[in-house]
Amino acid sequence: MNDAGRTRSVSARVELQVTETAELIFAVAVAAEYATASERLAVAIDGEPQHVVELSDAHGTRLHRVAAARPGRLTFDYAATVDGPAEPGGTSAVDVIRYTRPSRYAESDALGPTALAEFGGIDDPAELLAAVSSWVGTHLAYVSGSSLPTDGAVRTLLSRQGVCRDYAHLTVALLRASGLPARLAAVYAPGLEPMDFHAVAEAWVDGSWRTVDATTLAPRAALVRIATGRDAADTAFLSVLSGRADLVAVEVTAVADRLPDDDVTRLVSIV
Structure with missing residues (x-):
């Protein structure tokens, strides 16, 4: 199987x-x-x-x-x-444009200089996806209750801590700031501890939405999608x-x- x-x-x-x-x-x-x-x-x-x-x-x-x-x-x-x-639905050219733009909790326009400094030399989309996810995972501390529902990627970067949605927002924002379309998915996550709703990032790589979870708290292949959107404003x-x-x-x-x-x-x- x-x-x-x-x-x-x-x-x-x-x-x-x-x-x-x-x-x-x-x-x-x-x-x-x-x-x-x-x-x-x-x-x-x-x-x-x-x-x-x-x-x-x-x-x-x-x-x-x-x-x-x-x-x-x-x-x-x-x-x-x-x-x-x-059986995932199709992705339109408009979707790709939408998920390259800044959004409420993924302020990619404000994070352009950070993305350029950290990932400016990476041209391959798959390498960029891996690099951003790894960078977020190593630069943030997972601390329950450390963030507010109104926190976006910029505040997460400054505080260097958060929960799954904060990790996902920062990943999405840095990917968009690097020119790679990215979005957030709310999911059920078998294996997650402690159990809760979970959030991960997806990026448009080689014609498919590819998933990364900078928290590495649950296996990606077991995830079950609930909602998809620009950020938590679309997926609460x-x-x-x-x-x-x-x-x-x-x-x-x-x-x-x-x-x-x-x-x-x-x-x-x-x-």
Whole structure:
């Protein structure tokens, strides 16, 4: 059995305290590119089932809209089993342009001088991808709770610490500043410890999106895509569009029937 042939089981439970009428968007389900052997989704406020509307964006991110019409404890429960590899959608010329531009949390324009100083002599895209990921991994310290939700790549570089989204944002920003299209993917990550939603970077290399994880905390070949976008603004697992809902707890699980080795010198795509 090859790496793409494994069975992966994932789940997430998000608990919120809704204090006033709120419109909520969840990005928790596995992406539309997967054929799920089983899947369940249940949303309730104080045990009362809530109506859910599913939407899908251009990259196959599945968004679930919930209109919380009254205060109470809201629970969002999701689980899925994925068999085999994904069937990724196409990438347009516009996508490649979009992912070369600066974005909210990946300020590649501000990091141009840093990218030039560190990676200016590297012309091969695969070598550049490996060099940037390695540089980020060795220049940052992984410290839980060390960053704010509003921190971008510049602040991460200055503080030299962060969590997975900070590593991914800095990787994406430096790649874009070096002329290589890059984007962020939110994923389920079997093997991750402690378990949580995870974020990795992808770069456009030789006609495919190739994945790097500067944290090296989980094998890339086991990842399951949830959401794809410019940065965390496009891939957050929860967005409160209106009203108020406070996060109470998040519980995530992700397991694979076997975990692959991860050779960081290999080009890997999320499947």
